[in-house]
Amino acid sequence: MGLFLLLAGLLLGLISTAWAVNCPFPCRCTWIVDSLYADCSRRGLQTYPNFEGIPVEHLDLSGNLFSEFPTQYADIDSLIYLDLSNNHIATVGARSLIGFGSLITLKLANNSIMSWEDLSPNEAFKYTPKLKRLNLQGNQLGNFGSGESFELLMSLSLTELDISSCGITKLGGDQLINQLPNLEQLSLGNNKLETLANLPSHSLRFLDLSNCSIQYLTVIFLDSVGSLEVLNLSRNTQLNLGDPITEGPIFATSLRKLDLSYCNLDSIELSGLPQLTEVRLRGNLLRELNSGTFGNNSLLEVLDLSENVLRLIGQDAFSNLKRLKELNLAFNEIARLDRNFIRNNDVLVELNLSRNVLRKLTKIVSNSVRTINMSWCEITSIESSALSSLSAILRLDLSNNLISDIPSFMRSETLKELNLGNCRISTIRNNTFRDFPELADLHLNGNRLTSPIPPLYFRGNKFLDQLWMGDNPWICDCHNPLFVEFYDYLTSKPAKIKDKNHLRCAAPAIFYGKLWEFACADVWIVNARSSSGGEKAWSIIMITLIGIGALILAYACLQKHLKKRKIRQNDREYSENDEELQRIRHLNSRILLEDATPSIHQNQEISLLPSYEDALRMPKLERPVKSMLDLSGPDRARNSRKLRRSQTHPDGDGSQSDMEEGLQLDSRQRFRSAEMLSNRDKERRAQYGPYRRTGYMEYNQSGSRRLSIEDSRFPAAHLKSQNLQSAEQIGNFQSYENSPYTKRKPKIAEIPPFKRVNMMAESVEFLTDPEYEDLGSKPGSPFAKRKPKPPLPPPNAMKVNAQVYTVQHSPVIELDPAIEDYFSAAKKQPSSSTIASDFQELLEPELTSLPDDNRSSSSGGGTDHDLERGRRKKSKNSASRRVSGSFTADRAADNSSSDSEHRAQVHRPMRETLF
Structure with missing residues (x-):
């Protein structure tokens, strides 16, 4: 197989290379091994094709129809073979072969060269130093040997010369051979040579003088x-x-092969040719062979004596060979053979005795013969x-004998092929071929067999695989x-019958x-249908x-198909989910x-x-409240309306109520912040599903935010993979130490920090505590005693003007604080909490005094001051409501504040962002 592939590859390579050659029309170019062959024969060409560059x-x-020698091919250095035979070339000029330095073979046979x-x-031929073969067959060159110098054929390299059928009747051997010193083969056949001149050459090894009308083969010529x-x-x-002259036998010590066929020889004497290995005497008139015929030719290997009239062959005719x-003895008249006539020929392999008149096949003794042909012998x-x-x-x-019966005890342990075709055999017995154990090829065609042969008759022929049974009258x-x-025996695979198309019926009519198979098809098919129940x-x-197996296979294929389909569907869904995840991440x-x-x-709002x-x-309430409804219920709206009325009607005794309303609003703002933190704690305790996904923000009835889990498709882990603070972290608030505002990390959201308003006072509680209610802005007041700390501001801190409000003092009924007092007079221990770790204070101008809002309305400002304070508180309360309970800086206050109010520069703490 590998060799076949190698040869196929080589052939394809050659074909592809041939395609790459621009072969001129109408020639055909092919590569054989590494040589390019161009075939332009029998194209009817009159002009030579152009092979320049090929x-x-x-x-x-x-x-073709060329009439001149192609001198234009002299530039082709690779040209080694040129065939110009069967054209109309009449002359070859003295300089026509200049340039053909590589030419080895030149054929000019059957042209029009007349002399x-x-x-x-x-x-x-002087200009072709490599020319070895020259063919001039069929040109009418005429006699050679007139003695003219221009007729002498001269070539130092020529080894083969064919001048057969050239009309030569006289040959001057010396003139032909002298200028061809290396000539080895010379063909002079089909020339009417009357006399055979001497050819003095020590290089000539092959000489063809067939059909030359030669009468004598002299000793001088052979010498x-x-x-x-x-x-x-x-x-x-x-x-x-x-x-x-001497009438003696011929002698030649170097002659190996001699062909004397069809020379009408009636006797032969070859004793003077002892080196002969092959002699062909076909078609002569030899009648008898004896021990002296080939007595001195002991080296003979091939002897052809066919088509003679041999009748008697002596016992020792071939004993010396x-x-x-x-040995070929076909087409003779041999009627009887001695059983020992080839007994001494120990290397004889093939014996042909066909076309003789042997009546009976008798015993022949030989230990070497492998093939014997005795067909057409009338046996x-x-x-x-x-x-x-x-x-x-x-x-x-x-084959083709008159044999009607084969003996029962005929045997051979080595016979492999037996041809009994076209004889007259009508019966085969059970022991006819029993003693031929090696029989592999048996021809019984063309005999007279009518009845089928039981297969048991061939049970001893284990190697029988080719049977020829046609052309019998079955x-x-x-x-x-x-x-x-x-x-069935003949046609069962592997079929033994080799001429199945010749198995024809002769009867019935x-x-x-x-x-x-056509004659008995109907009967055999019916019998096949009516076979036994067991077979059915x-x-x-x-x-x-087979059906169950096919179903199992189909089920397995279906399962495999469904599995592959499910895998493809999962891959598609995964890709869609991945795309949606990427989209949400991008959003x-x-x-x-x-x-x-x-x-x-x-x-501005966030800061x-x-x-x-x-x-x-911030200021605390001085009395307890029953519920958060006191701060966020209907009273709040009513108080707001009262505040608006007080701002529109500043006269009357509404100033004191306005002051009380302002304090209550400040307290409600504080409770609004507490309410927001409480809602966040509820949101933290809310139970969300195990696959909480990202969604939009919504507010519940209490005003707190939570993530909507409706139509969500992705787990929270995907959201947490982003550097964002989740809603759960905000909802996990438990105290001000765990507040997300105190533990914010600016790097998570990658947002530049913001600063918040930070009052520089030590505590807002000094403004609302009963212990300090009468101090106001006296020298003993904490606002008077307090000195601001001078921390260094950070370089990128944002400065914001904070409005410091003054509250007029008015006599009110003292109530217990509604919210626990977190700050006492005693100095608190420094906490390890990190609440204020992110806050820094800027150096601000010293606060010399703070106006006391608890004083009477007789202090500077009067009614105008109360109106301004009402408008400021109204704006502050509306801003706090917009942020759902958290405080917002009063931008309106910043824009409408008077120049007399003091401003403080503080840091703006960073605000963490969820989305």
């Missing part, structure tokens, strides 16, 4: 060609072997011991079980000329098993970017949000 080596231009002079033999090995003298019908391998009987002495016989051909009894059995049962079982990133770069308006510590330092 490395052609073998160029065939035969069978040696037109060939320029003494000049033209002149001392190196001659092959001599063909066939079809010289008047030839006589021997010297006509110890090296004889092939009628065979001895039972005919093959017993042929110990190496492999093939025996007895009686087709389709209902006969033996006939069916014999047909309705089947005459029909093939067995087995057939049903096998079909059932979160965009929201984060938008929150990270707030507008100026948002910056005014108070911190948790600021919210705790």
Whole structure:
């Protein structure tokens, strides 16, 4: 297989390379191994094709209409073979071959060269130093040997010269051979040579003188060609072997092969040729062979004596031929053979005795013969011991004889092929071929067999695999079980019958000329249908098993298909989920970017949000409240309306109520912050599903925010993978130490820090505590005693003006605080909490005094001051309601504050952002 692939690859490579050559039309170029062959033969060309630039080596231009020698091909250095035979070239100029330095073979056969002079033999071939083969067959060159110098053929490299059929009647041997010192083969056949001149050459080894009308083969001629090995003298019908002068035998010590076929020789004397290995005497008139015929030719290997009139062959006719391998005695008149006539030929392999008149096959003794052909010998009987002495016989051909019976005890342990075709055999017995154990090929075609042969007759022939049974007059009894059995034996795989198309019926008349299978098809098919029940049962079982197997296979294929389909569906869903996840991540990133770069308006609102510590330092209520409804219920709206009325009607005794309303509003703002933190704690305790996904923000009835889990599809882990603070972290608030505002990490959201308003007072409680209610702005007041701390501001801190409000003192009823007092007079221990770790205070101008809002309305400002304070508180309360309970800086207060009010620069703490 590997060799076949290698050869195929080589062939394809050659074809592809041939395609790459621009072969001129109408030639065909092919690569053979590494040589380019161009075939332009029999194209009817009159002009030579152009092969410029093509490395052609073998160029065939035969069978065209060229009339001149192609001198234009002299530039092709690779050209080694040029065939110009069967054209109309009349002359070859003296300089026509200049440039053909690589040319080895030149064929000019069957052209129109009419004389040696037109060939320029003494000049033209000097320019071809590598020329070895020259063919001039079929040109009418005429006689050679007139003595003219221009007729001398001159070439130092020429080894083969063919001048057969050139009309030569006279040959001057000396003139032909002298200028060809290396000539080895010379063909002079089909020339009417009357006399055979000497050819003095020591290089000539092959000489063809067939059909030359030679009468005598003289000793002088054979002596002149001392190196001659092959001599063909066939079809010289008047030839006589021997010297006509001395009438002695011919002698040649170097001659190996001699062909004397069809020379009408009636006797032969070859004793003077001791080196002969091959002699062909076919078609002569030899009648007898004896021990002296080939007595001195002990080296003979091939001897052809066919088509003679041999009748008698002596017992010792071939006894001296110890090296004889092939002996042909066909087409003779041999009627009887001595059993020992080839006994001494120990290397004889092939014996041909066909077309003789042997009546009986008798015993032949040989230990070496492998093939015997005795066809067409008119043999009628065979001895039972005919093959017993042929110990190496492999093939025996007895076809076309008159044999009607084969003996029962005929045997051979080595015979492999036996041809009994076209004989008259009508019966085969059970022991006819029993003693041929190696029989593999048996021909019984063309005999007279009518009845089928039981297969048991061939049970001893284990290697029988080729049977020829055609052209016998078979009686087709389709209902006969033996006939069916014999047909099954011949056609069962591997089929033994080799001429199945010749198995035809001769009887009955309705089947005459029909093939067995067509004649008995109807009967055999019916019998097949009416087979036994067991066979039907087995057939049903096998079909059932095959069907079950097919169903199992189909189910397995379906399962595999569904599995692959599910895998593809999962992959598609995963890709869709991944795409949606990427989209949501992109959306979160965009929201984060938008929150990270707030507008100026948002910056102003966010920066005014108070911190948790600021919210705790705001003024407290002086009385307890029953519920948060006191701060956020209907009374709040009513108080708001009262405040608006007080602002629109500043006269009357509404000033004191306005002051009380203001305190209550401040307290409600504090409780609003507490309510927001409480709602956040509820949100933290809320139970969300295990696959909480991202969603939109919504507010519940209490005003707190939570994430909507409706239509959510992705777990919270995907959201947490973003650097964002989740709603759970905000909802986990438990105290001001765990507040998200105190533990914020600016790097998570990557937002530049913001600062918040931080009152520089030590505590807002000093303003509302009963212990300090009468101090106001006295020198003993904590506002007077307090000195602001001077911390260094950070370089990138944002400065914000904070409005410090003054509250007029008015006599009110003292109530118990509604909210626990977190700050006492005693100095608190420094806490390890990190609440204020993110806050820094800026150095602000010293506060000399704070106006006391508890004083009477007689202090500077009067009614106008009360109106301004009402408007400021109204704006403050509306801003606090917009943020759902958290404090917002009063932008309106910043815009409407008077120049007399003091401003403080504080830090703005960072505000953490969820989205």
